[in-house]
Amino acid sequence: MDSISLNSIDIAFANAQYQRGNRIRISHFLSDDSARELKALVDTIPYYHQACFYDGQAQLIPPKKFSELDLKARQEFIKKIYVQAADAxxxxxxxYQPEGAGALIYDQIKSWLESSVILDFVRAVTGHENLSKVTTQITCFKPGDFLTRHNDVVPVENRKVAYVLNLPNQWHPDWGGLLQFYTEHGQPLEAWSPEYNSFGLFDVSHPHSVTSVSQFSPQNRITISGWFHSD
Structure with missing residues (x-):
């Protein structure tokens, strides 16, 4: 990951954009070679655990465990997930759940995001000078996958800025998977398509969702996302 480099970005301009709405999406964030290298690394991930909210708690289900359920049990499980989603x-x-030899992928990406290059960049753009820690997750939204409206405020974790680095190729907005922002009263405000090699930053207090990926999407929505925390 030492070879990953950013394109030239006007920090003052980016800071001014961020301050207008406490959010910014930067296109062509990484150099072309760096974007290809990072995507190739993530593409080696063999499988993802299923993240869901079930029976009142967040769960992370290994794919083998879910596949061992009989067809009726899987259908009932997913039906309950969708009923909950209808109530927002x-x-x-x-x-991605780091484990075994594959954990090296996660460690490399997390170390890069915690490097002085990235931390200094995010501090300068957002104005949060005391950012010191990064939480990282690698996600895969397949057709039918979604994340309902919420914010990312967790006071005990001192989250300040959420981020998302998009890796899908030539994503079409009709395929869904949009990062949708809302007003405090739930009115749609702005939506970001997961444009390849774009990097989004936004204040954790922003209500947002990831709209359902369309059943006709020809690819999955792969992203690296998480939060920058203060001391």
Whole structure:
């Protein structure tokens, strides 16, 4: 990951954009070679656990465990997930669980995000000078996957800024998987398509969702996302 480099970005301009709405999406974030290298690394991930909200708690289900359920049990499980989603509660998507030799992928990406290059960049753009820690997750939204409206405020974790680095190729907005922002009263405000090699930053207090990926989407929505925390 030492070879991953950013394109030239006007920090002052980016800071001004962020301050207008406490959010910014930067296109062409990484150099072309770096974007290809990072995507190739993530593409080696063999499988994702299923992240969901079920029976009142967040769960992360290994794919083998879910596949061992009989067809009726799987159908009932997913039906309950969708019933909850209709009441604006829950999520259903793939999340990489670092384990075994594959954990090196996660460690490399997390170390890069915690490097002075990235931390200094995010501090300068957002104005949060005391950012010191990064939480990282690699996610895969397949057709039908979603994340309902919420914010990312967790006071005990000192989350300040959420981020998302998009890796899908030539994503079409009709395929869904949009990062949708809302007003405090739930009115749609702005939506970001997961444009390849774009990097989004937004204040954790922003209500947002990831709209359901369309059943006709020809690819999955692969992203690296998480939060920058203060001391």
């Amino acid at each position: 509660t829950g999520f259903w998507y793939g999340r």
